[in-house]
Amino acid sequence: MKASVVMIEPNGHFCDDCAVRGAAVCSSLDTAELREFEHLGRRVHFGSGETVFSEEDITTSFYNVLEGVMRLYKLLPDGRRQIVGFALPGDFLGMNLSGRHNFSADAIGAVTVCQFAKAPFSRFIEDRPQLLRRINELAIRELSQARDHMVLLGRRSADEKVATFLLGWRERLVTLKALSDTVPLPMSRQDIADYLGLTIETVSRTFTKLERQGVIEIIHGGISLLDPARVEAMAAA
Amino acid sequence: MKASVVMIEPNGHFCDDCAVRGAAVCSSLDTAELREFEHLGRRVHFGSGETVFSEEDITTSFYNVLEGVMRLYKLLPDGRRQIVGFALPGDFLGMNLSGRHNFSADAIGAVTVCQFAKAPFSRFIEDRPQLLRRINELAIRELSQARDHMVLLGRRSADEKVATFLLGWRERLVTLKALSDTVPLPMSRQDIADYLGLTIETVSRTFTKLERQGVIEIIHGGISLLDPARVEAMAAA
DNA sequence: ACCCAAATTTGATCTGAGTCAATCGGCTGT
DNA sequence: ACAGCCGATTGACTCAGATCAAATTTGGGT
Structure with a gap:
């Protein structure tokens, strides 16, 4: 929970050696698109316990987890906490309708994410339905997991x-x-x-x-x- | 829970007088598209307690709820049940990755759905990204609800x-x-x-x-x- | 209006998980 | 090597909600 020391690497052709290239949201892009895509994202590192974003924050970015584990959670006003999931490499975070995150996310151990500013990313999706389809697939997979977790929590x-x-x-x-x-x-x-x-x-x-x-x-x-x-x-x- | 008496109406221009036209998945379609779209779906009625689809069933259709309320639930092998949500008019059901439903759905009171065969519907989406975007929105909204519900169940x-x-x-x-x-x-x-x-x-x-x-x-x-x-x-x- | 089955309410009791309270153990920094 | 701290474990006790068991109400069918 210490103060954030965010390190930003210079942008290069880092998608080439990205560990999650095949699995993540990027798997829906061909080589040419990936080349364009990588200029939109920048790798950002977070230390153990650092918060990547908080519930109710205005969403300014999307995140693609590259390395490490994150806890995704919601807090009640009195401090009770429910962890709604753990994010692993390949997971895509930041989708929402309200313009605000609906949960908080922090790093468990060292984490690297590929961060995309919201507007350019949204513009990039605009005319690439296969990327949208991929994002939709990830959302549907999460929904299925969420339902399984409801059974666990309730029954x-x-x-x-x-x-x-x-x-x-x-x-x-x-x-x-x-x-x-x-x-x-x-x-x-x-x-x-x-x-x-x-x-x-x-x-x-x-x-x-x-x-x-x-x-x-x-x-x-x-x-x-x-x-x-x-x-x-x-x-x- | 009695035997199903499914009534299928002849296909007509029923989208015109559809109560959920503006709210549901169809809201992303223009008039011309809607005209084409309505030939894909057929209205189907279910009586109180009837099962619309069951967990683990192969998905053959998507459903757009038009009237009534449905319970969406999962069962544990020993019979414990967790209701993962209630579906209302405008809700869209049937999305999944596995090719099987991951929960069961039955009617609470009389229900009318607009049922779409999987293959033609998928083909229709293919080159209509705004429909896909609408479906994605609905999935994201459900995800947010699911997370809220996890907090409720767990904490x-x-x-x-x-x-x-x-x-x-x-x-x-x-x-x-x-x-x-x-x-x-x-x-x-x-x-x-x-x-x-x-x-x-x-x-x-x-x-x-x-x-x-x-x-x-x-x-x-x-x-x-x-x-x-x-x-x-x-x-x- | 009456009957029966199902749903709901109410009561008595039990128990799984929570709460409160010590330890214990394993890193970190000196 | 040692002190101090934080996370994890263990123990004793409590309690919210489950379970078991009757009533009681509701509603559908005749």
């Missing part, structure tokens, strides 16, 4: 929430690295609690319980799935 | 959930009829419970409590907000 027990989270997080990481029983958890216990609609104590106790049952092992910076089948059974119902 | 108390629901539902009806302190509730208590992540008993008790406090009055088929400010105060935090 699942603490044990089921934690088990579902571990499997879902592992699955999301597949696009970044191969499926592994070692699941890194860059976010804090508090983040996990606020994502699952639980308290930090309940998350901690559930982790400990799973470890005592020999289902997971709590390791530095994550967990290891010792018995993925059992975790799946817990998550299912 | 609000039963009283806050009910108060927030009453105000939110009243607000959604504004586009159909003017804002009124008399709020019709066509859905059952069980539906409300499954929407709010509560049990039917808790919903019923909360309604009764609000009525005893003189904040609402429970009337036939809905409630009346006697003291909207107090309800807003309960919902806020």
Whole structure:
């Protein structure tokens, strides 16, 4: 949460070596378009805990996550927090109708984003329906995830929430690295609690319980799935 | 939940007298396009409790709600249900990436939809980016609603959930009829419970409590907000 | 008007997760 | 190496909302 030290790199042909070129919103552009597109965006780095944008801020930019993990959350007036999602490389942020962000986003660890000023980006989309189609696809995918998360928040027990989270997080990481029983958890216990609609104590106790049952092992910076089948059974119902 | 008796009207120029023409997905089309568009859709009626489509069904159609209210929900294997939203006239259903619906939808009371076969509709969108843009807008609006609902499910108390629901539902009806302190509730208590992540008993008790406090009055088929400010105060935090 | 089934309300009791309160452990900086 | 801090864990206790169990009301069909 320290003061922001935003580093902006000089614009170059950085799309060429962009890790998310094939997966992100850019995957809908051909080589010529990409060349034009890269002049619209600039890479920006954020340090751990820095806020990229806040709820109710006027939207001035769109963001394409390149590296790192972000927490996306909403706060109630009394400080209660609900994390509505975690953003990973390839995720596209900033779409809205009101002209204001409807959630806040901050970096969990170091984050690099490709930032686009709103107006030029919107103009660029204007006559490129395939880019719009790609953005629409991403929105629809998020909607589907959001609905799954509503089921979790409204109808699942603490044990089921934690088990579902571990499997879902592992699955999301597949696009970044191969499926592994070692699941890194860059976010804090508090983040996990606020994502699952639980308290930090309940998350901690559930982790400990799973470890005592020999289902997971709590390791530095994550967990290891010792018995993925059992975790799946817990998550299912 | 009785057997479906689907009535299909002969195709005519029914867009002309369509109640949602200005609000729905069609609002992005000019008169000439609308003329072409109406041949793609057919009005279909559903009776109370009938299922329009089910989760995991292969998507064969898109739906534009014309009249009535639908519940959109997901079920866990053991029967627990989470209602992920209510659809009202003007809402557009059926978008997905997997080729399957990711929730079920059934009619609450009589419902009329404008049904479009998937392939011709997709072809029609192909070279009409303004229609795609409109669909994208609707998806983004839904995403925003979904995030608000996550906050409600994960971080609000039963009283806050009910108060927030009453105000939110009243607000959604504004586009159909003017804002009124008399709020019709066509859905059952069980539906409300499954929407709010509560049990039917808790919903019923909360309604009764609000009525005893003189904040609402429970009337036939809905409630009346006697003291909207107090309800807003309960919902806020 | 009457009957039956379903929906809702109300009451009594239980319990899963929250709250409050210590520790514990692992980095960071000196 | 050690102090201090922050995040995580653990324990004891509480409570909001669930569960179980009756009434009671509503509504549709005859």
